[in-house]
């Protein structure tokens with residue numbers, strides 16, 4: 057394929073002073089584009105203005121022979137950025153809305169300013185620039201737009217209610233721009249990148265950042281914005297070289313009879329069906345038209361009644377319904393009152409009754425009271441959420457249910473829509489939902505219960521022509537809901553969203569009366585009632601509801617394509633695999649539950665190879681001679697008393713073991729197995745010498761340490777590392793690295809040999825061209841078999857580990873996510889995170905010293921162990937020892953997991969500098 061070029065194209069990248077924006081700018085320039093590098097020069101929190109960031113990027117582009125100009129405008133003044141492009145280059149073709157800031161805070165502590173700042177940059181800034189450029193793009197009949205979403209928006213994320221909402225809002229905006237632009241060869245797509253940037257650096261562990269270079273994202277952006285690419289209205293998640301696509305997945309749902317028996321209880325009775333994504337009838341709607349609303353009505357008509365179930369009541373509960381003067385809101389308010397709730401009927405509008413202009417809310421309150429219910433009116437704008445909620449608190453002392461329903465429409469083709477149309481729709485729908493939820497939140501937190509139901513729309517899900525404002529606001533409400541569900545979980549607060557389709561004044565004029573009757577708001581209300589009820593568990597969900605039909609809808613992600621990170625990813629490579637990226641039928645598409653799962657799956661690609669590389673490996677690229685020859689440069693490992701104490705706590709020492717955990721103890725010492733730690737701070741890269749593998753498939757197989765001189769309690773060790781053994785075990789590979797630790801004068805303090813057992817990459821020795829080479833001499837004690845004798849042990853010692861053992865141990869230096877992150881451990885084939893092998897090793901060594909070394913660790917000379925089964929934090933480790941018949945200074949030992957009766961350490965031995973004296977101990 058010929059190179060995808062951008063010659064004569066003018067590309068505007070916002071927030072391009074660093075991270076992703078910079079990577080995009082450099083990439084576009086390298087492909088011939090003229091680039092407007094926009095950056096305010098602001099810090100991560102939006103403070104400070106310095107021109108240098110954009111200038112530096114422009115300089116770099118120019119040095120490389122490219123063409124670029126800097127722009128320092130705030131994205132809210134998008135028209136000025138467009139002006140810069142026109143002034144410098146005479147046109148604008150591609151807009152990458154990338155600028156972003158974070159204001160992470162728990163929802164409880166979030167301020168309106170945190171909310172507004174984030175929206176101003178992410179959503180309103182994106183709007184401002186696209187709005188200014190739109191007439192030009194239409195006129196030239198060409199345009200390519202990229203919106204930057206985020207996994208936080210797709211799944212919700214703790215502490216990011218503002219950010220998740222904004223990041224979904226831009227997807228709704230993009231989806232609608234795709235509709236609007238179709239006729240003019242303007243495409244719009246959204247990407248959710250997982251990349252290391254100033255923003256992510258604050259929330260991501262360092263070791264993962266390497267796989268997340270912004271350079272891995274730029275080629276997708278280039279592909280999507282190339283003139284040959286027609287793809288539009290998509291959402292793509294990308295990170296660590298993996299590119300995946302999103303689509304919607306909906307359940308077949310349940311159709312209800314449109315009569316009095318359609319109640320919240322009837323919904324409850326059928327909820328398992330509504331929620332059933334395992335049914336073959338699950339389908340994949342791509343636009344509003346894919347739902348056969350009239351067909352559902354036909355089914356509904358044929359039904360006789362609904363299964364009733366036990367009535368769901370709301371006695372003693374207080375429900376606030378916004379926009380409840382008419383339509384859906386009124387139906388909800390009446391339903392809640394009918395089933396016992398006290399209702400705050402919010403509406404700022406008026407209706408005419410008997411020729412009199414009266415408050416719509418008053419009419420509904422009067423109706424409720426007439427029917428024997430309890431209600432009070434509130435006339436405030438939802439933007440004054442505090443006042444709306446105060447009405448509930450002042451009158452009834454609490455708020456249990458909040459239905460954010462108020463809304464308005466300002467539909468217009470994007471080219472004709474005014475900034476006021478944009479602003480008003482955003483403020484009523486999204487900011488109003490935020491304000492009311494924010495006001496209700498502290499009360500719900502205090503009560504430790506609450507249900508919030510927000511109103512999305514098919515337009516928010518799929519986008520629509522003439523509704524960019526509405527689509528953005530509605531999609532934003534979804535991102536917001538997702539985060540509320542996450543933040544509320546601990547406090548019994550649930551948050552769900554619905555996309556209702558109900559009869560309106562408009563449909564009444566064009567549909568037969570019978571159908572209008574069935575599209576009544578009263579037939580949306582039962583779902584709201586069910587979701588609001590305190591017995592309901594559902595949270596974080598989204599439903600399509602209308603025509604007496606309820607279906608759940610969620611996103612599904614394609615298996616996607618993983619590009620190897622060992623060489624640059626190109627837009628051409630992406631183009632050649634695009635059909636695979638958007639292939640949802642290859643058996644790999646699946647629902648992703650949360651940001652952790654999302655990033656874990658993307659990161660699993662960090663070690664992927666492509667077919668060409670695999671082919672190279674076929675020729676037997678494991679070069680043992682080269683591997684054994686590579687000796688690392690000496691590296692300094694500095695440690696403090698605090699490190700030594702933290703390690704001791706990690707291997708199960710307690711406050712009673714003062715010599716190990718108290719720096720002022722007379723006998724304060726470093727436990728000798730600490731010699732395993734420096735290896736985690738050296739740079740020996742075993743992956744260089746092995747076929748590619750998933751890091752979660754690497755397990756610690758064996759460990760040997762030899763202490764030449766007691767380790768100091770602080771100071772510096774000079775470490776040299778070397779690979780000493782690589783073996784092909786068929787189903788896996790063992791790889792042993794030796795670390796020699798010296799003091800600064802050159803005296804050897806200790807030697808450590810760690811064997812990794814890497815599952816799934818065996819077989820290299822059978823490949824043609826493979827040369828068997830013997831590794832450097834290994835420590836003989838390490839190679840001894842040390843099988844436990846058949847006889848009963850001479851002493852046994854057991855200790856229950858803490859469920860937090862791995863969480864503590866890792867702080868000594870092995871930050872492998874396998875031991876703490878459930879999603880990552882699943883990638884390694886484990887149900888839950890497992891304990892570090894060396895944590896078990898340290899426990900065992902302590903037990904052995906107690907039982908055989910007179911509790912004097914200074915006499916321990918060497919320890920060798922094989923990890924034969926994983927241990928789960930919280931399990932009991934039982935260490936058994938046997939005196940060795942041939943060597944009075946040696947004991948054999950093993951470690952058994954008591955709860956599961958499996959041997960976790962086998963073939964193990966410890967040697968002391970003095971003859972062992974076996975003590976009978978049973979607990980620590």
Ligand SMILES: CCCCCCC[C@@H](O)CC(=O)SCCNC(=O)CCNC(=O)[C@H](O)C(C)(C)COP(=O)(O)OP(=O)(O)OC[C@H]1O[C@@H](n2cnc3c(N)ncnc32)[C@H](O)[C@@H]1OP(=O)(O)O
Pocket residue numbers: 735736754755756757758785787790810811812813815870872874890891892893894922923924925926927
């Ligand atoms: C300083 C850097 C250090 C390295 C980084 C470490 C990072 C850490 O964060 C990672 C961890 O701590 S992981 C946790 C600790 N380890 C474990 O839980 C592994 C437990 N062991 C097992 O599951 C199996 O033994 C298992 C899966 C390992 C093997 O089981 P099987 O597949 O059933 O193998 P089997 O059929 O019994 O044997 C095949 C060949 O392999 C040899 N072998 C078996 N277990 C071994 C082990 N633990 N270590 C080394 N070699 C081992 C066998 O001898 C056999 O070889 P051969 O075919 O030549 O006879």
